[in-house]
Amino acid sequence: MIGVRKFFVRRCLLIASSLFSLPAAAEMKLNLPTPAATITQEIFDLHMLTAYVATIIMVIVTAIILYALIKFRKSAGFEADLEFNHSWFGRWSWVLVPIIVLGIDFSIAGSATKTLQSVETYDDSDVTVKVIGSQWKWTYEYMDDGIKIVSNLNKNIPEDNDLYLRDVDNPLVLPVNRRIRFLHTATDVLHAWWVPEIAYKKDSIPGYINETWTVVEKEGTYRGQCAENCGTGHAFMPIVVEVVSEDKYDEWVNGQKVAMAAADAEARADKTWTLAELMDRGEKVYATNCTACHQANGEGIPNVFPGLKGSKIVMADMAAHLDMVIHGSKANPVMAAWGKQLNDLELAAVITYERNAWGNDTGETVQPSDIKSAR
Ligand code: HEC
Ligand SMILES: [Cu+2]
Structure with a gap:
């Protein structure tokens, strides 16, 4: 048997080597995904502002603690000043510190309020999509065009593929640079439609409609997940959004309408x-x-x-x-x-x-x- 110490050293080396091995490092994403819409950019900027402020505070506080630990250590013969609270600085620091903290809070709260106002701005939209969560799929209804898309997990992706559990048969198609309104609801239990690069998260609630919006600025494929634990198939209802140019979008809408009319005629x-x-x-x-x-x-x-x-x-x-x-x-x-x-x-x-x-x-x-x- 190897000794306990040797065991831990080996374990640590193993973990360190896997952390720093190239593929792992390339996979390691430390920040939120890069936003592709105006509203997610705003949320991202707020997140970065908060992270910077918190980092600066952490560095300053850590520096002060380290300085105090070293400079005022007992072994160097330092004796505590028992009258500190009677000095000018000792008195006023109790007032100054909360003022500084409040100031920092307000500087973040200003930006946060602005972002929240954008999130809750319900201007007219160019495209309105009703997003319906069900166990375990998404249905998209284009309210203006009468198009309905049922989006199911693509079960043909093998486990070792990057897109395993992240691909669907029919993606949601949206035009770039157009204001999209999402109306969220569900047919059975709570779900949450979440595509972090282009849209923020809001619950889909049966019998209730929640609203979100976005303007996507970059064409591309965006992926997301149901973000509300909705039962045993929760992991099997991924979201895929194709954002395309306006021309392509119009073409797609027309194609869908033709197909729908044909299906309707056939059914009748x-x-x-x-x-x-x-x-x-x-x-x-x-x-x-x-x-x-x-x-x-x-x-x-x-x-x-x-x-x-x-x-x-x-x-x-x-x-x-x-x-x-x-x-x-x-x-x-x-x-x-x-x-x-x-x-x-x-x-x-x-x-x-x-x-x-x-x-x-x-x-x-x-x-x-x-x-x-x-x-
Ligand atoms: C979200 C899960 C779910 C989906 C999707 C679903 N079902 Fe069901 N189905 C059930 C449940 C649960 C029952 C049992 C209902 C009961 O006990 O009264 C059931 C019962 C049935 C029954 C009666 C079976 C029996 O022997 O009692 C039939 C037939 C049926 N479903 C057909 C379908 C068809 C066709 C579809 C697709 C168009 C479908 N179901 C989709 C959950 C589902
Ligand atoms: Cu769900």
């Missing part, structure tokens, strides 16, 4: 869909909206989310199945009313998929017209 079309067509679409709807809880293999999570594979409702009771998916569960609000979020074709497809995937093999199809009458 008076057509009987085949099992294969419905399964194909249903698999996608299921992957986007249902896997977070019921899992890709349809087995759910025991005692938390029921399995759909072999489920009685899914296999036999069609009316109960339609009711559960369209209107949600009355017993457990975690199972949402998908009738509000998906159109008739999407609902018909996902229900058909549940009834035929994972060996459920009922061979039954559900048509959009069935959904229409069950709504």
Whole structure:
């Protein structure tokens, strides 16, 4: 056995060498990320001002303490001045010190108040996005254009990749140099939409709307995380924002509108869909909206989310199945009313998929017209 002392020396060397090894040092970010928006720049500047003031105070106080320790040490024969508090300086220092401290406080409070005022300035915006947190995904609704984006974790990124748990299938797309208003809310529990480079943090609260704003000054991809512990999938709802030029943004908006109109027309079309067509679409709807809880293999999570594979409702009771998916569960609000979020074709497809995937093999199809009458 190696001695305790040797053990600690080795441990310290190991930690030191890993701290100073090149990749680790390159990864080590000591400060907040570089802001890319006016409001986050203001917050960053306030943070730096506070950090500088605190550092200067720390240096001065440490210097005074060290000076006093050395200069007035007993071994050098120093004797304490028991009458210090009766001297001029001894008396006035009790007044001066609080005045200095208050002065420092006010100098920071001035900037802090200004920043807080900017944070709470709700001017007209060019783009308004409703940001909806759900267990465990983000939905973005562009209020002016009627576009809706569902943003899910990209599960295809391997663990050793930098973007593991930090990438999504559909990012939020925003124009550069335009004022964006975010309206934050949630469908189930508290979440918080946080992208430190471009937007500050505010809670997403069910049944309540919080507002934040930003003007992003640099095009690019910005990443963030849900910043409110919202359940077992909290780590699996990352945020990705693509900030693009205005032209690109307009192009993207038009593309989305065309795609939405096409999907809408398709859902309304008076057509009987085949099992294969419905399964194909249903698999996608299921992957986007249902896997977070019921899992890709349809087995759910025991005692938390029921399995759909072999489920009685899914296999036999069609009316109960339609009711559960369209209107949600009355017993457990975690199972949402998908009738509000998906159109008739999407609902018909996902229900058909549940009834035929994972060996459920009922061979039954559900048509959009069935959904229409069950709504
Ligand atoms: C946030 C988690 C969550 C998501 C997402 C979710 N469900 Fe559910 N689901 C539940 C819970 C919890 C229940 C149990 C409800 C109850 O006990 O009343 C449930 C129950 C069900 C049932 C009844 C199963 C049974 O045997 O009782 C069906 C069918 C179902 N969900 C379908 C879906 C479909 C389709 C989707 C996607 C469009 C979906 N769910 C998305 C949580 C979820
Ligand atoms: Cu969350």
